[in-house]
Amino acid sequence: MLGFTRAQAIGFVAMVAVIIIGPAVLYPVFLMKVLCFALFACAFNLLIGYVGLLSFGHAAYFGMGCYVTAWTAKNLGLSAELAILLGGLTGAGLGAVFGWLAIRRSGIYFAMITLALAQMVYFVCIQAPFTGGEDGIQQVPRPPLFGAISLQSDMAMYWLVAGVFLLGFLLIHRIVHSPFGQVLKAIRENEPRATSLGYRTDDYKWVAFVLSCFLSGIAGGTKALVFGIATLTDVHWTMHGEVVLMALVGGLGTVFGPVAGALILNGMENYLAQFGSWVTVTQGVIFVLCVVAFRRGVIGELAAALRLKL
Amino acid sequence: MLETVGLTKEFRGFAAVTDVDLRVRAGTIHALIGPNGAGKTTCFNLLTKFLQPTRGRIRFKGRDITGCNPAEVARLGLVRSFQISAVFANLSALENVRLALQRARGGSFDFWRSEDVLHVYDGQARALLEDVGLGGFADTPAVNLSYGRKRALEIATTLALDPQMMLLDEPTAGMTHEDVDRVVALIRRVRQGRTILMVEHNLSVVEGLCDTITVLTRGRVLAEGDYATVSANPEVVAAYLGRADA
Ligand SMILES: Nc1ncnc2c1ncn2[C@@H]1O[C@H](COP(=O)(O)OP(=O)(O)OP(=O)(O)O)[C@@H](O)[C@H]1O
Ligand SMILES: [Mg+2]
Numbered sequence: 001m002l003g004f005t006r007a008q009a010i011g012f013v014a015m016v017a018v019i020i021i022g023p024a025v026l027y028p029v030f031l032m033k034v035l036c037f038a039l040f041a042c043a044f045n046l047l048i049g050y051v052g053l054l055s056f057g058h059a060a061y062f063g064m065g066c067y068v069t070a071w072t073a074k075n076l077g078l079s080a081e082l083a084i085l086l087g088g089l090t091g092a093g094l095g096a097v098f099g100w101l102a103i104r105r106s107g108i109y110f111a112m113i114t115l116a117l118a119q120m121v122y123f124v125c126i127q128a129p130f131t132g133g134e135d136g137i138q139q140v141p142r143p144p145l146f147g148a149i150s151l152q153s154d155m156a157m158y159w160l161v162a163g164v165f166l167l168g169f170l171l172i173h174r175i176v177h178s179p180f181g182q183v184l185k186a187i188r189e190n191e192p193r194a195t196s197l198g199y200r201t202d203d204y205k206w207v208a209f210v211l212s213c214f215l216s217g218i219a220g221g222t223k224a225l226v227f228g229i230a231t232l233t234d235v236h237w238t239m240h241g242e243v244v245l246m247a248l249v250g251g252l253g254t255v256f257g258p259v260a261g262a263l264i265l266n267g268m269e270n271y272l273a274q275f276g277s278w279v280t281v282t283q284g285v286i287f288v289l290c291v292v293a294f295r296r297g298v299i300g301e302l303a304a305a306l307r308l309k310l
Numbered sequence: 311m312l313e314t315v316g317l318t319k320e321f322r323g324f325a326a327v328t329d330v331d332l333r334v335r336a337g338t339i340h341a342l343i344g345p346n347g348a349g350k351t352t353c354f355n356l357l358t359k360f361l362q363p364t365r366g367r368i369r370f371k372g373r374d375i376t377g378c379n380p381a382e383v384a385r386l387g388l389v390r391s392f393q394i395s396a397v398f399a400n401l402s403a404l405e406n407v408r409l410a411l412q413r414a415r416g417g418s419f420d421f422w423r424s425e426d427v428l429h430v431y432d433g434q435a436r437a438l439l440e441d442v443g444l445g446g447f448a449d450t451p452a453v454n455l456s457y458g459r460k461r462a463l464e465i466a467t468t469l470a471l472d473p474q475m476m477l478l479d480e481p482t483a484g485m486t487h488e489d490v491d492r493v494v495a496l497i498r499r500v501r502q503g504r505t506i507l508m509v510e511h512n513l514s515v516v517e518g519l520c521d522t523i524t525v526l527t528r529g530r531v532l533a534e535g536d537y538a539t540v541s542a543n544p545e546v547v548a549a550y551l552g553r554a555d556a
Contacts, residue, residue, distance in 0.1 A: 003424060003425070003426070174421070174422060174424070175421040177424065177425045178420060178421045178422065178423050178424065178425055179412060179415070179418040179420055179423060179425055179427060179428055180418050180419055180420055180421035181421065181425065182405065182408075182409060182412065182418065182425060182428065183409070183412075183418050185398065185400075185401060186398050186401070186409050189397075189398035189399050189400055189401060190396050190397070190398055190399070192360065192392065192396065193392065193396040193397070193398065194398075194409075195360075195380045195381055195384070196358065196360075196380065196384055196389060196390050196391075196392070196396075197384060197389070197409060197410050197413060197467070197471060198381050198384035198385045198389075198413050198471065199381060199413070199418075200379075200381045201381075203417075203419075204419070207419055207421070211421065
């Protein structure tokens with residue numbers, strides 16, 4: 001089915017089932033947050049897991065997606081799908097420029113440049129008038145979908161978010177299993193060899209980078225409409241840290257890992273909130289545990305135990 | 311076919327390759343030999359533009375390629391293998407070869423299309439794997455192949471590009487006797503219509519296979535000619551003995 005392995009197809013059906021049943025059991029707003037972050041984590045995983053590129057600056061594309069969607073929805077009265085799409089295109093445009101600057105470097109230098117550029121975006125956001133500085137853009141209305149379908153109720157919004165997430169998830173799956181994806185995997189496995197076969201590897205990495213930034217922007221834009229707010233937190237590097245943690249806890253380079261990671265970390269944040277700063281401490285411990293003992297992450301370890309590709 | 315003039319590469323003042331004038335005639339197998347650290351791999355890196363020469367020019371098929379990038383050089387039909395076996399470890403043998411065949415589509419930037427379109431190359435890929443004795447390993451991940459088979463896979467991948475000229479860096483290094491024989495037989499079979507430049511430490515392989523030999527020591531050409539001429543050269547003997555002592 002759709003190029004999934006049998007185990008992945010079962011996993012996918014299970015995931016869709018959870019998405020459909022979920023709001024009957026848990027708060028829709030919580031689930032929407034999970035789905036936005038899951039898409040963001042999947043976009044990040046596309047780079048690290050399938051191209052071997054470690055970006056430190058994905059908060060910039062996510063955050064700018066938030067701002068642009070929020071601003072256009074509030075001030076231009078764009079319909080929901082257009083506002084979100086513009087958020088994604090903003091991420092892609094920014095990614096196209098930043099990627100072009102960063103991709104020539106590899107390893108830690110690539111990571112540092114993406115971080116430096118993202119910090120620049122953060123400082124621009126503090127100063128620029130359109131972001132609302134410390135206050136952010138608040139009270140963003142949820143514009144109707146296609147200008148017709150109201151998204152005022154959380155359930156209506158939930159189905160939109162679920163749809164966006166599933167489309168993004170399937171797009172990533174297609175990218176990974178396309179002729180383009182084959183070349184990406186070759187680059188991840190052995191870049192000089194891919195070059196020696198005549199592939200301009202920088203161009204492939206750049207396209208993958210832009211695609212990842214596009215999806216990050218989409219995730220950011222969707223989140224802005226869910227909560228009706230876009231703030232500096234969304235562009236801050238700690239946002240990037242969270243998404244790295246999600247991908248890592250779930251399992252880098254696995255299809256479902258980032259989704260599981262998003263669920264686990266957002267769940268902790270939500271349901272352990274009463275314990276205050278202990279959440280951060282627990283997250284730190286989990287991070288260390290993952291790096292030291294469970295490198296493959298929850299889904300990665302599960303897949304290894306079951307000898308499956310998940 | 312391939313010609314260099316005054317090719318020189320310095321790493322921070324250390325000259326790894328100095329003033330090398332190399333002429334590889336079309337249709338021949340040309341060996342580049344020399345003690346460890348002589349600059350053979352560096353030469354390959356220069357020829358395929360993985361390194362930028364400090365000085366000198368490189369011409370391939372009469373065309374100056376000194377300013378090209380590595381991917382362009384490969385597209386012109388000058389394809390290299392690597393000293394450390396270079397396969398795509400977590401991809402299957404079939405996928406490895408197919409990645410080279412896939413080059414025939416031009417760029418592969420179509421991320422919206424299913425990889426099923428690549429199945430048109432499966433037959434060709436299987437035939438190539440058969441050719442190098444890997445017929446039964448099409449679906450094996452490259453990482454699980456033995457060392458000799460990895461090298462064979464690398465050659466199959468290189469051949470898949472149907473290059474006019476191949477640069478092979480120590481294709482038989484670290485192989486068992488049978489594997490060496492298999493690779494030598496393979497090179498003999500595929501030399502038809504191709505030019506090959508190879509680095510090789512195994513002198514019996516060189517003797518049996520190569521038309522011309524260039525001996526490199528400390529980055530300079532020490533001698534050139536056929537096997538008999540070169541092996542009779544006292545300087546070459548000294549260089550090799552020197553290496554044995556070291
Ligand atoms: N990137 C580099 N930076 C600095 N020095 C280098 C670099 N690459 C190679 N060298 C040096 O250049 C010299 C030639 O190296 P090269 O790898 O070309 O030798 P070789 O003839 O291929 O040897 P071997 O038989 O061991 O493969 C060596 O002394 C090596 O240390
Ligand atoms: Mg070498």
